[in-house]
Amino acid sequence: xxxxxxxxxxxxxxxxxxxxxxxxxxxxxxxxxxxxxxxxxxxxxxxxxxxxxxxxxxxxxxxxxxxxxxxxxxxxxxxxxxxxxxxxxxxxxxxxxxxxxxxxxxxxxxxxxxxxxxxxxxxxxxxxxxxxxxxxxxxxxxxxxxxxxxxxxxxxxxxxxxxxxxxxxxxxxxxxxxxxxxxxxxxxxxxxxxxxxxxxxxxxxxxxxxxxxxxxxx
Numbered sequence: 001x002x003x004x005x006x007x008x009x010x011x012x013x014x015x016x017x018x019x020x021x022x023x024x025x026x027x028x029x030x031x032x033x034x035x036x037x038x039x040x041x042x043x044x045x046x047x048x049x050x051x052x053x054x055x056x057x058x059x060x061x062x063x064x065x066x067x068x069x070x071x072x073x074x075x076x077x078x079x080x081x082x083x084x085x086x087x088x089x090x091x092x093x094x095x096x097x098x099x100x101x102x103x104x105x106x107x108x109x110x111x112x113x114x115x116x117x118x119x120x121x122x123x124x125x126x127x128x129x130x131x132x133x134x135x136x137x138x139x140x141x142x143x144x145x146x147x148x149x150x151x152x153x154x155x156x157x158x159x160x161x162x163x164x165x166x167x168x169x170x171x172x173x174x175x176x177x178x179x180x181x182x183x184x185x186x187x188x189x190x191x192x193x194x195x196x197x198x199x200x201x202x203x204x205x206x207x208x209x210x211x212x213x214x215x216x217x218x
Contacts, residue, residue, distance in 0.1 A: 059101020068094030094173030121149025
């Protein structure tokens with residue numbers, strides 16, 4: 001292979017990774033016990049859509065899509081940039097509702113990290129609602145700059161107290177200008193984690209053992 005061919009192959013691989021991999025902000029607790037991970041790439045027009053990648057020991061996850069006013073629905077290519085597999089939700093009435101089964105223990109709280117990749121020029125990012133959750137903050141990253149517009153990723157963090165065994169995430173299209181969604185990634189963790197629960201139990205037993213001799217003396 002010549003140097004030129006190697007360079008072309010390297011660039012092609014880089015572009016293909018950039019086109020598919022928008023899981024850009026990963027929590028350091030992903031994969032631990034008590035966590036779930038779901039990724040929707042929308043490579044097909046399946047509706048409801050199951051995650052393309054899932055690590056959830058507690059059940060299933062799905063995304064139900066409703067196309068609103070003047071929406072084109074599922075598109076393999078938008079014609080802007082290198083991203084593929086999108087939902088053009090259109091304007092008023094466009095929504096994606098995500099349902100995720102989760103750890104059914106009565107724990108203190110659950111934290112949710114949500115990454116949404118969307119196209120923005122005239123079209124706008126979707127609004128996000130997590131019922132019964134408090135918004136903890138987030139950030140926006142540029143995925144692909146196209147000059148007058150581009151693909152962006154929004155990370156938002158949420159907390160539900162106490163921990164439910166199921167959560168719902170609602171993405172609503174901009175009523176006037178519409179929203180185009182390319183990818184959704186959801187991470188969840190239930191707090192306290194199993195290791196923390198073990199430490200709490202051990203601490204409680206230690207306290208009881210220390211108190212027991214005093215109670216016998218009295």
